[in-house]
Amino acid sequence: MAIALGELAVRFGCELNGDPDAQVDSVATLQNATARAVTFLANPRYRRHLAQTRAGAVILEARFAADCPVAALIAADPYITYARVASLLFPEPQFPAGIDRGAQIDGSASIASSASIGANVVIEAGVRIGERTRIGPGCVIMQGSTLDADTRLVANVTLCHDVHIGARVLVHPGVVIGADGFGLAPERGRWIKVPQVGCVRIGNDVEIGANTTVDRGAIDDTIIEDGVKLDNQIQIGHNVRVGAHTAIAGCTGVSGSTSIGRNCMIGGLVGIAGHLEICDGVIITGRTLVSRSITRPGMYSGGLPADEVRRWRRNAARFRHLDELARRVEQLGGGKLGNSKQEDEDD
Amino acid sequence: MAIALGELAVRFGCELNGDPDAQVDSVATLQNATARAVTFLANPRYRRHLAQTRAGAVILEARFAADCPVAALIAADPYITYARVASLLFPEPQFPAGIDRGAQIDGSASIASSASIGANVVIEAGVRIGERTRIGPGCVIMQGSTLDADTRLVANVTLCHDVHIGARVLVHPGVVIGADGFGLAPERGRWIKVPQVGCVRIGNDVEIGANTTVDRGAIDDTIIEDGVKLDNQIQIGHNVRVGAHTAIAGCTGVSGSTSIGRNCMIGGLVGIAGHLEICDGVIITGRTLVSRSITRPGMYSGGLPADEVRRWRRNAARFRHLDELARRVEQLGGGKLGNSKQEDEDD
């Protein structure tokens, strides 16, 4: 679809430097944009590309407008405005209401008449599917699970029994929700399985990335609150709670019974131990190990960055003797380490 | 189903403090239990909830019985007893024998008459399915694979060719068993694929979590012994052996040709390098990197815990110069580090 710059300016509250009748129909990066494409400048590291851009228009902050060689849509938050423009130019796909002839639906399931059920979908007893919800090809929805309106399972998603999903949720392929948590009791060198009888409850406006897994609760439910965004290949253990509007990047694992607050941002490949409490407003950088509860908002880190291998190995070898090194320094002078005023202020 | 406390006490060898005719029909946590629910106290951190519980009965150790405000089922190991009670109240689902009309079964496959084959299952040539084994919807079982009795593939599981699975195995959705291992030979800047001609052999009473992958052997087989429990999103490389009754938590990766002993417990997000031997009885905490063989039972760690970001960065910056720091200390007095008596005793 094509739209005039003037209409974009009006719709999204931007000031326009340029021809309001010029049309755009696509999006692109600053470097690759052509005359029918809108682009944006949000990350300052890409500012160097502004002078050469051949875009139809650039969405940017007022402070950069003078440097823009083409039409400019001036916005307080260019990335948000870009997201809105792109959503207008590339609307979500619409799916025809009805049930594909290759889907297998249990007679006791309740499917809204405007819902769209794709090929090779399997829907078991007692499932309820809301209005305009799309179940893509190859999905399996086991008994008693429910999905509210305007939700989409893209393809090959598995919902185990008694999984409850809100409205406007987007679930990418390969996701498994409601598999048994890892509940084992040790007895004389063997493991006894602890039945996982809780459910999974997922709020509204949640997005779940490809091949992510969310286990069902052991007793109480596993809960993903409204507006949570989970990237790909995340593992959410049983009885975890993820607070509203928290975003978690790919490959992160959250162990059982941990509660994460609202509006947190958690990086990729982070490991969070079980039975912890992470308060609201916590930012955790990538590859961090969280082994204790976090009670103060703020940013936390734990990953040592890569180094050239010879130096890394020398330093890592010394790490094996760090305690001895510290004791030696204490003996050489100045007394105990770890008690200085500055350190205390940080705690 | 409902059951009397007296019957639970007799079945599971508990002493009962309370009315033997009181009925329970569910399980719950100490905090949320109501009068028809059984709960338990195993993790001491939840002891503070005991006094307020409104459960029908609490399974606990004798030492806590006096503090229990409701009926108590006294057990030597409350978590094991809870697991048994929950299994009684929530029995595994039963599946009707037979083959769903939407399944596609090769004529040369052998399916036990009591087996249950779900919708959209694909079973290729030469596959054998044992008695009462359940193949859930969307599973693909490629040629020559075999499953013994009472095993369950929940849904959307893929078994590649010549994968052999024992009895009473539970495989959660999205699992892939028998994909090619990562076998590559470098030649003049390109990779030549090394055919992966081994199989996968999985013992009895194994559980495999959602989206976990177990690669086939390069030449010999990849082996998962009896009673092994694998959590979600674990990667098991080619020719790995996991010893009986070992449990591995989510997101852990085991590289090729490594052998893990029996009765090990391995945390989440652990990385184990290839061609190692881990002896029996090893415990590895979460997020540890194992790059050498482990020959002594015991607990091993390797994850630095998260810290407030400013302090983390100051310390991480110093880590880059740790070897220089240690050499400086050696110069300042006391000679070489890393040779003290205490360190030697630890080795």
Add this chain to the structure above:
Amino acid sequence: MAIALGELAVRFGCELNGDPDAQVDSVATLQNATARAVTFLANPRYRRHLAQTRAGAVILEARFAADCPVAALIAADPYITYARVASLLFPEPQFPAGIDRGAQIDGSASIASSASIGANVVIEAGVRIGERTRIGPGCVIMQGSTLDADTRLVANVTLCHDVHIGARVLVHPGVVIGADGFGLAPERGRWIKVPQVGCVRIGNDVEIGANTTVDRGAIDDTIIEDGVKLDNQIQIGHNVRVGAHTAIAGCTGVSGSTSIGRNCMIGGLVGIAGHLEICDGVIITGRTLVSRSITRPGMYSGGLPADEVRRWRRNAARFRHLDELARRVEQLGGGKLGNSKQEDEDD
């Protein structure tokens, strides 16, 4: 199939010590080989098994030939030669041309007459499938995606819309290509979804391991170049470029907009932050965190190895005060750390 040692020697340019008419029909390890099996010695750690082998023939370097108790095929690179011999003895499976009756193909899709489409496959509008390409059971190929000749999706693979895959590509089960990248813009405590309108382009001769995910680009495309080999459970973020003939081991995550060079080798469980440039010829060992661009070829590390738990904890506790320790040492004598000549030379 059986083949004579003499024919192997001629085909693969080996010198043969032994009977050229002796037949072999399988491969095995040095320890387990019997008289009809070919084996090889490439990793010196297995040299101790050579004297006892009962193989039909061993592929090895000339320097080990004198120690070989059975027939020897002498090769400059035994592992490469083994890979070729194994590929001859175990050819790739052939699939019958045609479309399984259980597949659902949109009328506008273009399927080469020699292609093989398995059971329960779903192919949407506008898809193109090349000659001899095999789409295994349960795969979903969404609209507009294309696959060139001689490619294989093993089973239960999901290609989202507008994913473009080259020739001779092998994609293992559970892979998801083209799911939305993790594009979110924060606005007043909520996340606005940024439409992911780029594609995924995958070159020729690529292999992608089980349950790996490759996200579509946000604006430009995500690109996997020719000859790239991805192990299982890897996450490739949006707009990543992986250079030709780079190999990445399992469970590694690459964040969005990072560019990895050609002929790199990246270990397992590595985390690579977003918006970085990794140059050609970089080797990164397992469990490393890469948080800055790498501009020089070479080997980089970042994982601290496991230690016995008591010692680990003592050292990790000291790490929390490493900056204080270093400042103390600076005060004790010798001035600032981190400026020595040797360190500078390493940089």
